[in-house]
Amino acid sequence: MQPSAPEPQPDPDPPMGLPVLPELAAHLAAAAGRTAPEPPGGALALRTAACGYFERRGLWSTPGRVLAGPGAPALLLALLAAAGGDLVVPRPCAAWYAPQARLLGRAVHPAPVPVESGGVPDPFTLLEAVHRARDAGGDPRVLLLSVADDPTGTCPPPEQLHEVCEAATGEGLWIVSDETRRDLLHDPHDTVVLSPAEMLPGSVVVLADLRVTLVPASWPAGLARFPDTGPGEALCAAVLAALSGLSSPLPGPLAAAVGHALTEPATVRERTAAAALLHGRLAAGLHRTVTEAGAVCRPPHAGNHLYADLEPLRPAFAARGVTGPVALEQALAPWAARGGHRFGDDPKALRVRLSTEALLAPEADRRRRLLAAPDPLEVPSVAESLAELAAVLRSGGGSAAGG
Secondary structure (H helix, E strand, C coil), X not given: CCCCCCCCCCCCCCCCCCCCCHHHHHHHHHCCCCCCCCCCECCHHHHHHHHHHXXXXXXXXXXXXXXXXXXXXXXXXXXXXXXXXXEEEEECCCCCHHHHHHHCXXXXXXXXXXXXXXXXXXXXXXXXXXXXXXXXXXXXXXXXXXXXXXXXXXXXXXXXXXXXXXXXXXXXXXXXXXXXXXXXXXXXXXCCCCCHHHHCCCCEEEEEECCCCCCCCCCCCEXXXXXXXXXXXXXXXXXXXXXXXXXXXXCHHHHHHXXXXXXXXXXXXXXXXXXXXXXXXXXXXXXXXXXXXXXXXXXXXXXXXXXXXXXXXXXHHHHCCECXXXXXXXXXXXXXXXXXXHHCCCCCCCEEEEEHHHHCCCCHHHHHHHHHCCCHHHCHHHXXXXXXXXXXXXXXXXXXXXX
């Protein structure tokens, strides 16, 4: 039997993040001579700094219930290995969720999100997914959700989040809350973000990848915070054992720089706030462009992505040979398009995630100038890119073909 042809891969992501802060670069350089490895889960100093990070977000923490690792995906892999059983995820969800479970041979059960926002499943679809999985012999034990969602750029309302978490704990599931993008709110005065760990502190593990907001995108660093309960202590110890087995701790010099970033000095706080404002303005420009072209898209409130449903434009795209998400990625490649199938969505639907990163110039100096621009949407390169996107949407994707 001949193996099937591999699925075409999209172009690489654009350069991610803003230029490295000199203060963080200096701390990394100062620790460059450190030869001692960081212990699995992070040394006490790093975990203590992480406690301060969580406490400033309303989550009291102790070093014994916090682990650090080389990015959130590695921490999730260790967590799923420790928790056992299958994984339940929203549909759509971040592209890195499901692969960690599948690496362990675990089943992944998607539960569709409601119309209002992404990040969490509808409570009824969650229960339906859990019961269907158990009836089929599955063993769902973990619900992974997001309070500031990739791919949709939305934040679930607190009441919706509470209903989902109550349903999950009623079914005996651990809740893992991905809070990576919670600091990239486009308008902090307009959007309320609550952690499930504030609602149900004994049932929630908080996960955060620091590369999105706190440290440069090329610095793999993430945190996991566990409940201060007996089961939380046992799960934390099992995750630490799994991390030890992976033998992939944070590099020593990087841990020193990350520890400084976790104290959130003024330069880091200012950069995070400026990045959130920049991504918010760019996301608003993308949203206006796609909706004026006739697409359906939830207004983004956080992060650097939005998720557009181009089904209303299917006739125009089909006339150009674009009939599925793979071809849609090719047609919209300049905007870092990723088809919905990469996020667990319907593989036939014309849904796509677009990235504000694609509107940023690749050169560090130009990104700095864009960060300081009074209105980034008036910067010529950004305005031209949005005008080109509008033209492509109106024409149905140019000459791209295939499904």
